[in-house]
Amino acid sequence: MSETIPSPTDIGALANRINLHTRDAHNKIDKAMSLNIAFALRHRFIYEDIIKTYYIVFSAIENKIDEIINMAPTSQTATILKSFYVEDFRRKPQLLKDLNILRIDPNYVNNEWLKTRPELNNFVDFINKSTTENPITILAYCHVLYLALFAGGRIIRSSLYKNLGFLPNFDHLTKQEMIEEGTNFFRFAPTTDAENKLRWTYKKNYELNTRQQLTESQKLDIINTASQIFDRNTAALFEIKDVNKDELMHKFSFKLITFLIEEWKFNDTVISQKTKKNILFSIAFIQALLAYFIIKRLVVNYLL
Template identity: 25%
Template sequence: MLPNTTTASEKDSTTSPAAYFPDAPQNLSQAINTSTKDLHDTVNFAIMDRFQLLLSSNNHELYLTGMTSFHPVYSTFERVWSALLSSSSTLRPNISTAITAIHDPRLFRSSAIAADLSYLSGGSFDPDASPSRPQVVAYVNHIENAIREKPHVVLAYAHSYYMALFAGGKVLRKLLVNKKGFFPVHLPAGDEEEARRFSTGLFVFPADDPEEIRNKFKAGMVIAEEGLSEEEKTDIINEARAIFKWNEKLIHELDSICAPMYVKGEAAQVGKSVMAFAKKVQSRCPVDGYKLPAAVMLLCFLWLIKRAFLA
């Protein structure tokens, strides 16, 4: 059974983000990290918990399902950000400078996620299809409205979603690629190594040294904040907190979608174990010249089911 954790929003208070700051001066990136630490820890635990279930099930469809919820998130804020950049003359100069300073097309992940999903789905994934899952729909609508109302909060989305990949993304990719037989092998992949590459593009930035992209982004954040007012910085910090709350909503929505898939996968694994066990018992336990009766095999099956689901 998938865990039912307390939501971050239930733990959150109405305290101003400034209350999270230590006395020592912080730049904007540090302030975001400090003010979102409680939410980050909750969401990070939830992700790692689900990842362990994902890997134990050895079912790539669970990963496909999860990433299908997050593709619209990346594609929406990257699309709106690009639109703002193309019409930056309509923005206040300090805002235009801020969203331009952190821009690097190598950061954008929506195309990479779409390529991963296309491979994992056997070509059936449509990156242009509108999302249908209620929480995803609500979130992408929120992203559109939030950025159009306050364009500077693009910094919150870029910082939250790209820095997460530079840090935790390395861990997640390592877990995935080390799981033998997890990804399906089909064209255009010719072997398991190629299947891994076609399935984990999200985590791979197009550079010989991804740290160069990361360092450039961090430097851009420093430049971006120089012209921002305290109110605008607070907007960015508040939006960063909202992002983590939305992430948790998506995770819990995925719980309800993936739970039947996980149970089905577990049942399939139990079924394989039962068949192997039954054949082994049959071959070793003749009864009056006959193989072990079906009734005893059924008891073995029920015992294994109990171990798998009720332990």
């Protein structure tokens, strides 16, 4: 199983052609994802935005996959999908588990929260429009987003294992259990060997069922869609950064204070650890005091 199908040098394989035509976009989104994940590991509200974003994206994709298979089960696209797409690939159920551990209501994400994300809405509209007008383009999403998650998921998961401080504490869960419960999005199988087998089978069946069954015109449509997926995915990621930056910079809030503290904690400084702890304690005390006076004023105003 050391050799995968297609091989990296197989220039006739659709997957390799997609990779070749999206190489620059791939490098760009790698940087965007790395930047967002680096911040997310220190700031829970950014991590939550990433989980909410991909819950919306993969829900849209998997709804279209189900629609294609159920509405036209004998169609060319449905036949190809059924040849390689299995339940273990589905990300929506895994993302729902992560939303649950983060105590986020999916109904809120689907409604109020989504209204604040125009780039993400554009991405979802594009998913629905492209796959409705040309169902075969769903194969672009199956390659670009799922295999990207396969490739990067382990690296991200490894980093998350070391930085679970932003997740809520549950007395009945051990650290290992918390790791298992809180990183479902990035896991495709219980073990590394099982993930390797799943990935190999996915790539093999994707290649075997797209090489001869698709026309050149269909392949070009898939490649073109793949390029647009990268662009829209990148825009959605930068939107996470921009929205949170605006929220932090436009008003002096507890979120801003927390952000600055966390950034300071994770960056080197000449200040000793003991001094840091004393300063952090003082800031925490001031935050608590401010909260007390704000709540007190609200209560007084309400009673009046």
